[in-house]
Structures are given as C-alpha cells and as structure tokens.
Amino acid sequence: MNDLVLSLSKATKLYAGVPAIDGVDFDLRRGEIHALVGENGAGKSTLTKVMAGVVTLTSGGMTVDGVDVTPKTPLEARNLGIAMVFQENSLVPTMTVAQNLFLGQEKFYNRLRGIYIAAQQFLQSLNFDVTPTATVGGLGAAKKQMVEIARAVLHKAKVIIFDEPTATLTPEEKKYFFDLVKDLKRRGVSIIFISHALEEALLLADRITVLRDGKHVVTDDAARFDRARIVQAMVGRDLSNTLYGARKATVRPSGKRVLTVQNLKMAPMVKNNSLSVFAGQITGVFGLVGAGRTETFKIVAGVMKRDFFHGGEVILDDKPVRYRVPAPAVQAGIAYVTEDRKVEGFFETASIARNIYLGLLAKFPRGRAWLSRRESTSTGKSWIERLKVRAIGDEAKVVELSGGNQQKVVIAKSLIQDPELIIFDEPTRGVDVGAIVEIHELINSLADKGKAVVVISSYLPEIMALSDRILVCRQGKVVEEFSALEATEEAIMYAAIH
C-alpha cells in the first residue's frame, strides 16, 4: 500500500482573482503528525479547508490513498476519511456528548439509552474521560476537543486536521492533548495540525511544512528544524520586492501621549495588557491569531467590554475612561476602523453618501432631530472626492463597490468625525493593490497632521512600511516594542511566537 495517505499537487485557490494558496504541493504520510506553520494569511487554513471539503480548489489536484478526489462538501471529505477539528468547535452546545457524537448518523428509531451506552463504550475505548450524558455547553475547552476528536475517530477518519488545537487549552490540558494525538498516531491516523506555537510543532510533529504568502516554502523532518530555521522560512521575504518597499529611513518623533492602556484584562483574550499611543506617530501593532490586539483596541473604542472586576484602566488624554458602547468613544475623538467591514463597517444597501453621513451623525451626543438629505449628499460628495472613492455616483450602494472602495467608505465614515485617535484594524485586508497604496498614503497623512494613529496588521511588510514604532502582542499583551529603524521581520516574528 502507498505510504502517502493524502497529497495535493499544484493546489491553487483564488478568491476574487487573489490567490490564497498558489501552486502548493503537499503530502501526508500514513500515521504521521504533520505541522503546518506560517504567518496569519500564509494559506494554512485555506489549504486544510481544501482537504476538508470546506472550499474547492481553483486548479490543481488532490489524491487520497492514490485516488484523485475533489471533495466538495465536508460530508464528502468525511466519507473519504478526512475530518477537521476547527478552532471554534462545531459541536451543538445544547445537546449531550453522545448526541453530538452520533449527530448525522441517527437511525430511524433512536433509543437514547442505546446511544449513551454506545457512546460510553466508544469513549472508554479511546480512554477519554467524558460523560456521554453531559451537555456539551457545560464542558471545558479540552473536553469539547475530546468530543470533536472522538467524533472524528468514530467516523473512521484516517486524516484528522486540527486548527490551532491548543490555543484555548491550559498547560495540563495541552499535555493531555499531546498524549491523545500520539495515541491517534499509534492507531495509524494521520494528523495535520496548524499551530503558531513553534515549540509545540517541534515537540510533536514528525514533519513540518512552512507556508508563506500562499506558497509552499519548505517541508522537512521536524528533527532538521529549529526555531531559527522555522522563523527564517516564515518571514524570509525580500522587502524590496513587496508592494510596500524597503524599510523606513526615518521615523516621526512622538508627540504627547494620547492613550494609555494600563493592565487591561478581558478574559481569555487580553491579559494584563499595557501600552501607550502618542500623537503624530503611527503605532503598528503586530501579533498572531489570539494575541489580543483587536480585542484590546475594541475595548478602547467601546466595542467590547473589559473584565467586570479589576479590568484595568484606559486613560485618554490623561483622563480615565470606560466606554460601554462606541458612541461616547466616538464623541471623545476615538475612531475604530473595523477589520470586518462587511459586518461592522457599513450598511451595504445604503448609498456611499448616506454611510459617510451616518458617521458624522454618530459624533453628535444625542443624534439629530432631523436628517438633512442635502448635507448628507454634500458631505458624502466631498469625502468621495478626498478619498478618491471610485463609484458610478454618490448614490451608488456600498455593496456595489470593490473591496478597496468599500474600505475607503469605512475610513471616510470614521474620518468625518475628526478623531484624534484613529485605530485601523487590518486596513488593507481584501483590498486591491491600487487602493492599498492610497490607503497607506492616507494613514501617513493623518500622522503627519499630528493625529495619533494605530495600525493593527497581521502582515509584517505592511507593519514595517507604515509604523514609526511597532508593538508586538503575544498571548494577550504587548511583549516587545521596536522602533521602525531597528525592527527586522525576524525580530518581530521571534517576539510574536511563543
């Protein structure tokens, strides 16, 4: 029998013409643990989603046990023996463990007692300490993961894919998880796991594959890797060849401190986080998934709430503030440009001008008694011209715009509020190349005008091209600060991984 259980050749997946993975070759041996590592946006999740039937390839091929396959749904992938355990697990919280295990496999006549007995026997065979009658919603992260794994094994999965399996586990739970994975390996199951924790990859995996910018960089035995080699492979791009150009030659001096975050806590994402943001500077914030960057600044902007007890302090212009909703934060001069513009950024069926005008209305403490169509049109028009939003007309709906122009509308909606502190969360995600340059020019001009600017980005070249100072987050707090003059991709990535 062929030693390869799964392989992908020249796998390419395009989203709106942009490759998420580009010509990736990947193979998985029977009974091996294979770690997939890379920055945010490197293509790890897309690659595994292709295997799990969540997305289909644009070009390239996939084989399972030497047979060409094209799973179009997770069910088809499951029938091929491929199961995926997502970071946000896919269990039904209101059902019991046993019901979740047999979900989708129920017989015509179901006898609960029979299901519980079968689940009990099956869980015992795996040596999983989970009560089959327990409701899943009441289980801890580790036990939920056990149920997910058990379900995968029950479905006779020969390949199990884990997406950041240890992100929510305690150290003891992690150890138990590692034992589980090793046990699965002994049973001949092949494991793919995505992890930002390099130590885990080095400790657990037989082989490691590194992806960068959607391309395959290297696959080798874990024993031949060390931390330095993995980091080098993750970030080793030539900056001068990127859209953002070479590193900065000068940085803006810091102005007065506009924002101070002191010992901020929001379990489980933000852990005792402290940082400052200064006027007239771009503060770049880098971190991998789960680093707590977005959550920290959402708390600052009143989008999220910090811990009820001892949640820390947010000090804006030397005054402690606590925003429970975004409106008072907007009135205090904070603008948060969301990373998820489609959900949080605009009303997609409203016109561009109307969306921008709504941003202005948010600035007034008690709204307005009346809305002016004329004011809406004129302000919208002026901002459309200022930000070069390309649309058929001012009354075009936002949903009709390209990603880059939609992002400009979201930015205009915030800038019309004349904020002093502007937080851009992934400002160029899903934005075309031309718009990226324009958005970067805009961000730079804001800092030149003396505004305090925060740019949260998962893309290192963007962070290095824009920032005057770079804060690196890891596990819920800022762990390192670099001046843009001293920062290197390797140094930033070293600080960001754990």
Place this chain on the structure above:
Amino acid sequence: MIAAISEFANRFLGRGEAAITVPSFDGALKPNQALEQAEILLACEAPEDLATDGTSLFLADGVRLLRLSGGTATIVRSFERPISALASLPGGALAVALGGTEVRLYDNATAETPAATFSQGLRAVNALAPAPDGTLIATDGSSLRGVDDWARDLMELGKTGRVLRLDPKSGAVTQLASGLGYAFGTIASNGNVLVSESWRHRVVSIAPDGSRKDVLRHLPVYPSRLSPANGGGFWLTAFTARTQLVEFVLREPAYRRRMIAEIDPEFWVAPRLRSGHSFKEPLQGAHIKTMGVMKPWAPPRSYGLVIRLGADGLPRYSLHSRADGVNHGIVAAIEYGDDLVMIAKGPGRVIRLPLASLGGEGLA
C-alpha cells in the same frame, strides 16, 4: 450620595481610583541598559546631589562637599549635618541645604560664613535651583517628615510638600505652592517653575500667580530632580519605578498602619533605592511566559531612570538600569562638559555617560 455609592462600587470592582494599575515603560521610556554601561566616576558613602558652575563639578556626599575632577575627588569643606541639596548660582555662589531643615548661601564654595541663611519652617528641603531674578527656588518635600523619612511620608500618603522662593537680599521665604505629594526637584522655566511631584508621578508647572498646569502625568516612576539640558529641555531623574504591589499597599490603610508600627522600615512594602540584598525583602509575585515555559519573576523594588525632556516637556528618550542592573536610585543628573554625570544613590556611585553617545535610537 451618588459619589459615595460610586466610590464604594469602584472599591468593590477595582475601578477608578481603586484600579491598581501602573503605566508601561514604552515610547520614549522604552527600557534599555544605558545606565549599566555608564562609567563609574566615584564610589562613595552617601552621594546626594550634584552642582556645577561650568568649571567645577561639586558633589554632596554626606556631610562633605567634594569637587570632582575626572575620577578624583577633593574635599572642599565639611558641614555639621548631611547635605540634602546643592545648587550653583551665577557668579560662583553656592547654595546648600543641610539636613533638609536649613539652607545656606555662600558667595563661593570655600567662603567661611554664609551670605544668607534660611531655616524657619523648613523640614525636608531636597532640591535647590536658581531663578532668573536672583532668588533661589527650593522644594520642601514634606512638612511632616524629614528627608531621610521619605518612605514614611509615602506610606502616610503625604500631601504636605511645598515649593518656596528664598530671597537672599531680603531674607524672605515665599511659598509658591503647597499641598504637593512630595515635591522633589525644581527648575525655572520660561517665567514658571517646574516641580516634580513624586507621589503623584507628575511634573507640574507653577506660574507666578500660583496656578498649576501638568507638564507630564501618569509617569511609571517616582520623579525627582530636574536640571537644564543643552539645546533646550531638561534632565529628569526618577529614583525608582512604580509597582502594582506598592500601589496596592497604598490603598490599604490598615495594612500600612500595622506595617509602619511593626516592621523594620528596610523591609516595608515600599519603593527603595536599592534592593535584592536580603531574603526578608518583600517580593511581588509575577510570572512571564517565554519559549512556552512559565517562569517566575518578581518586579524589583528599585530601578534607575533618567529621562531627557524636550523644551515642550515631552520625553525624548530615557536611560535605564533595569531589574538586573545595579545603578538604581538615580537622584541627580547634570551636564558637565561633554558628559552627563549622575548619582546612583542605591549602590553609592557617581556615574558618567558621554552626551555624544545619547540620543534615543540605538540605546542598547
């Protein structure tokens, strides 16, 4: 009524005034090891303050007034009590504060008798600075506790610091400001007076009419003396850093009362100028996760920091001696020739860094 309920809720929830938080060392205050790389000019018993008239560098070391030249020190004169502050005045005159309770003005460093003496109502004079009008500005840290009893003043949440103007011609003492949380360090600036307020972690500007304006707030340290910097701006020293443990204790009056009554001051949960010399010292439990491993770590009770402020009062860069360093308890920094000369009171050292090596970026 609402304020009382709010206060109670804050204490219960750890919010507002009851939030036990400390600002981070970032931006211009980003830690480096610059103070640890400084050359040791002199090791001495009790260094306290520095002053220069441009040609000579004077050092207050206990009761002795020393003149520093390179690495050698010569005794200029001795006093009957320890010197608590020192300042050189235009024309070669020298002002000294003795034991915090008396200020003497000499026409020169070796003059036998003082030209003027001020002693009425002084308790903890810890810094002196010349004013452009020929008067002398002094900070009296506390009206209740002496200069050596500053930790007690902090533990009692002292707010009795004052800024005084001493007029050598008339002998008059004018109070410029009072109710300060340990005034420690002053300098004249654009007709106003800048004052470090240690217990409130800020630098305030006091106008001639007595009105105050914050120049720097929410510092992560206890600021102390100020001195002028070449090219505009100032040097601000900080004798130690704030920790959450001390911030917590400062919100617990019953605990502090018992601690003051029963514990040797050396081992109070309070900031110190040096630490790590006895197993009896209190530690703040903390941990840090590196390389996937949780490691225990305790923030130190002492720290070394000098901040370069611009003419606008904003920090430009800073020089640090961190948890693993020795040059803690920096209480004075002064430019002399091409160097920045500083006192690390913790280890009892006078240290020097070439000004040309400083500049913010690239500090190791």
